[in-house]
Amino acid sequence: MQLFIVSQQDLEERMLDKYKRTAHRHIQWLADSAWRSGSDINETTGETACRNTRQGKTTVTDDRGYTCDRSYLMLNGCCEVIPLSVRFNCNGCDLHSGCCSFYEHCVGCCMRPDQKEILLEMIETTSGHRLRQILSATDQFELCTLKCRTSSNSVHSENKYKSEALKYCYKQEPNHPFSR
Structure with missing residues (x-):
């Protein structure tokens, strides 16, 4: 009779791999969701509430x-939608690298429904502690706030940015150096 000894680390790695493969199902994506109808856009009372970058x-x-x-x-934490409102704001972002000048624009740009596949690819190529953090996200907003806040893609070392203009990134490491 053979005994298989499986370490706690092996079990954890298997579990993370399983969650990585099913991330498309356990994260609520804007592309798949009808969770916000147009009728609640400027509602300040009732049950509509928004989380925001704060x-x-x-x-x-x-x-x-x-x-x-x-x-x-x-008051409900949502941005008031007025004619000047911008949804999925990518101003100040390099769409190729996925890096932006402002954290809020990084989150807004990352929230675009067409970013689902890019974010899933990012999850697939992430491992270890970083993967645990990312897999704690339950929806695209949480994933984007996490990715933009703690991206290592924008730094050369602990205190040197690759680009002083583009400090917040939601994509994986760009394949080319920053041009700015």
């Missing part, structure tokens, strides 16, 4: 993908 000094991005000035942030 830390921006002058701007925030909510979990619907709207970026707004703090003065347009409603």
